[in-house]
Amino acid sequence: MVTETLRFNGIKRELLGDPSETEIDDLRRELEERIRYFLPDGGVPSDPLTEAMRAAALSTGKRMRPLLLMLVARDLGCSSPALLDAACAVELVHAASLILDDMPCMDDAKLRRGKPTVHIQFGENVAILASVALLSRAFHILSQTQDISPLIRTRLVCALAETVGAQGLVRGQFEDLHGGHKRSVDDIATTNELKTGVLLGLSVEMAGIIAQADERVLQSLRSFAMAAGHAFQIKDDLLDVPGNDCAQTGKDVGKDAGKATITATLGMEKTQRRLAAHLRDADDYLTDAIGSKQRTRLLVGNLFRKAGPVVDLHAP
Structure with missing residues (x-):
């Protein structure tokens, strides 16, 4: 069953037609x-490297x-032009990581976002080579970002470097490949933090840094x-x-067969309860950081609208 609503922050809200949807679409x-600006086609139709970079970063996602x-920053009261460039840098890193994950x-993997993988x-x-080039472009974008001080720019570059390296995304993919089939739930959760959590953490931390939030808010965002x-x-x-239908998921299914995952370890029912608890x-952490503001909540709610069976945040 696909859910059309999500209880988020204890309130059942219809997610379609909310006025804030327009803001998200505009962003x-x-x-x-802006990504197209940073990755021009160069006017050379036979340049497969550029085409591969654009295919990875500009595919529907x-x-x-x-x-x-950008939404966390707005919920923090910041609308600096630097946010858009920082957001582009994060997305290029994500695109680069997906190229490598699919190899x-x-x-x-043969399918990504409904199209053949890069x-x-x-x-x-x-x-x-396209993955390496996208990573390089991301660092270049951050290093040239305007409307922020050199100190903030340096903090952003350092945060990106820490996220990508052997203690972040790279470590997560390594553990996913070499962690074995019989890992504990805690071990799987640690790998998930590195595979997914660190790049989300980078996104909200960059928002907080540009918004010049204090350390308490930054920790809540992390x-x-x-x-x-x-x-x-x-x-x-x-x-x-x-x-599940590849046409609906946009990517191959069954690729985790034989891997240690939360679902394989706990079963569907316990996994759903764990999802609701997360x-x-x-x-709760978002409330600590931004109070009752709704932009970020709307995005999260929309993303989980098709998470599978209805997620009831009041479930035990």
């Missing part, structure tokens, strides 16, 4: 235009991480991102269950 369009960055030596379209060698990251990873695990925690 998504601004983001798409949720844009969850960059939108989260035959990693998850060996290595299927352009070859493995081009895909690897905790929100970790809880939301666990929830998103569980959602992906649920969507990966064999029998969402409750996420909302």
Whole structure:
């Protein structure tokens, strides 16, 4: 069953037709235009490297991480032009990571966002180079971001470097590949934090840094991102269950078969309860950071509208 509403922050709200949807749509369009600006086609139709970069970064996606960055900042009262560029940098890093995740030596995926994966379209060698180029472009964008002080710019670059490296996304993918099939729930959760939570954490931390939030707010945002990251990873695990339709998920299903996942370890019912608990925690931490403001909540609610069976945040 696909849910059309989500109890988030203890209030059952209809998510379609909310006036804030227009704001999210406008931000998504601004983001798409800015990414195209940073990744011009160059006017050379036979340049597969550029085409691969654009295919990875401009394919239809949720844009969850960059939108989260911009909406959290707005909920914190900040509308700096630097937010859009920081959001683009985060999305390019995400796109680069997906290229590598899909490679035959990693998850060996054939479908991403409803289209053939980058290595299927352009070859493995081009895909690897496109991923490196996207990472490089992300750091360049941050280093040139205007409307912020050099100190804030340096903090953003450092945060990005820490997130991508051996203690972040790279470590998460390594543990996912080499962690074995019989890991504890805690071990799986740690891998999920590195695979999903750290990039969400980067998004909200960048929002807080640009908004010049204090350390208490930053810590609440980090905790929100970790809880939301666990929830998103569980959602992906649920969507990966064999029998789901690739046309609806936009990517291959059954790729986690044989892997240690929360769903495989706990079963569907306990996994659903765990998902609801993470969402409750996420909302509590979000309240600590932004109070009752709704922009970020609306985005999170929309993203979980198709998480599978109805998620009741009041479930035990």
